[in-house]
Amino acid sequence: MQSVLASASLATQGFADVQTLHGFVPLSLYFLTVAESGERKSTCDGIAAKAVRDFEEPLVRAHQKDLKAWRQDEAENRKSRKKRKLADWDSVVENDSASEDEMPEEPVSPSILMSDVTLQGVLSLFERGNPSIGLFSDEGGQFFGGYSMKAENKTHAATSLSKLWDGQGFSRVRSGSDPLTLYGRRASSHFMLQPVIAQNILSDRMFKSQGLWSRFLFAWPESRIGQRILESGRALDERAMSALSCFNTRIHQLLETPCPTHADDPLQLVPRPLPLSQGAHDILLAFYNQVELAQQDGQAFAQIRGFASKAAEQAARIAGVLTVFENTNAREVSAGTMSNATVLMDWYLLEAARLLDTGPVSQELRDAQALLEWLQTRWSEANISVRAVANRGPNRFRTPDRARVLIDVLERHNWLARLPGGAQVMGQHANEAWEISLS
DNA sequence: ATATAAAACTGTTGCGAGCC
DNA sequence: GGCTCGCAACAGTTTTATAT
Numbered sequence: 181m182q183s184v185l186a187s188a189s190l191a192t193q194g195f196a197d198v199q200t201l202h203g204f205v206p207l208s209l210y211f212l213t214v215a216e217s218g219e220r221k222s223t224c225d226g227i228a229a230k231a232v233r234d235f236e237e238p239l240v241r242a243h244q245k246d247l248k249a250w251r252q253d254e255a256e257n258r259k260s261r262k263k264r265k266l267a268d269w270d271s272v273v274e275n276d277s278a279s280e281d282e283m284p285e286e287p288v289s290p291s292i293l294m295s296d297v298t299l300q301g302v303l304s305l306f307e308r309g310n311p312s313i314g315l316f317s318d319e320g321g322q323f324f325g326g327y328s329m330k331a332e333n334k335t336h337a338a339t340s341l342s343k344l345w346d347g348q349g350f351s352r353v354r355s356g357s358d359p360l361t362l363y364g365r366r367a368s369s370h371f372m373l374q375p376v377i378a379q380n381i382l383s384d385r386m387f388k389s390q391g392l393w394s395r396f397l398f399a400w401p402e403s404r405i406g407q408r409i410l411e412s413g414r415a416l417d418e419r420a421m422s423a424l425s426c427f428n429t430r431i432h433q434l435l436e437t438p439c440p441t442h443a444d445d446p447l448q449l450v451p452r453p454l455p456l457s458q459g460a461h462d463i464l465l466a467f468y469n470q471v472e473l474a475q476q477d478g479q480a481f482a483q484i485r486g487f488a489s490k491a492a493e494q495a496a497r498i499a500g501v502l503t504v505f506e507n508t509n510a511r512e513v514s515a516g517t518m519s520n521a522t523v524l525m526d527w528y529l530l531e532a533a534r535l536l537d538t539g540p541v542s543q544e545l546r547d548a549q550a551l552l553e554w555l556q557t558r559w560s561e562a563n564i565s566v567r568a569v570a571n572r573g574p575n576r577f578r579t580p581d582r583a584r585v586l587i588d589v590l591e592r593h594n595w596l597a598r599l600p601g602g603a604q605v606m607g608q609h610a611n612e613a614w615e616i617s618l619s
Numbered sequence: 620a621t622a623t624a625a626a627a628c629t630g631t632t633g634c635g636a637g638c639c
Numbered sequence: 640g641g642c643t644c645g646c647a648a649c650a651g652t653t654t655t656a657t658a659t
Binding site for chain 3: 567570579
């Protein structure tokens, strides 16, 4: 779901800026999905991003060849210039700048997807590369946590991402050279995080205060681990397959179509404005008002004002993506599309409320998972009792109540099997005991 | 980047309450 | 008394946060 929208956003962001209640904004969408490793998130993302990858791969290979040729050309040019310099010293001054211009431009890097994302990487790609890219990463932690994201680095990254989302210029500050601002760049992103990392990152003061999170659309699906039994006929049914292949071809089409760019600088996108139809505008306005009301103290979204106040804009972006995805040359956003977008946005609002507000309800589930892991790795006996957990388990579970609740959860999910009549635990007989499933 | 202080975690032990 | 169980305490270790 997230992956699909992310890919669509990536493919469409170069074409248009959509109208919102306050002017025009890019179609870029930022997604953040939280899933336990082993949740098949990479597989899932792989399917939706496959179209993009397929498209990208041959281009990248061709580009590498081009680049090689270009480097050779350049070397030769230098040589010839040198020769000329020696031959005619006087005319060098005039000629030099001219010959500079004649030099073939370095080929534009066609890379679209960045998975090993660092801010530096994004910058350099933007500097001489595709102006519309996607930051898709399985391990978003690498970006947010890795690369010694400390203090200034962090601030810089956060503000850069925020500005990029807003469609403002992307500036790079590099020691030893003048600050450089790149305009007309677009990026969509989809990061996936593991719950543990997500907790830290989501509560990070820095990112919070920068308003970075209010620009992301979150999803934290309930864990399916323990419920994903493979059925024999598990292959995606035909309808899903055909939908997927439609999606893929459309993504291909969009990527192949050149985006409108600035006359002087082919790397600078000039997305055309995509206005809202009257109906769409009305719907968006209604949505905005509704969300605004819900931000009052005590209402549902009071705790996530930052996110909620961007909801209308996000909805407009989604609607824009859907519109362009449907028809590259669409004139305006239809009312129907907008109402679909607001439905999606409603969902994201709820999700954000769940995640950013008070911790998710599934805290219990994750605790249970933690306990299970502890049991499997650090507990030497085959059986377990409430008392054993309360007495020797991880510190935070060392109360019988807590231990009991978690054990119940695990039993419900068949990770523990109750042993009738009890069993030996910790050298003692326990009336209530469970056997630990190893798989 | 490193050192230091603070907090969290672990593996034990022991005691008393309630029950048969 | 013999058996479970809840609870508290403790010392040693590991992890985390913070300042330099």
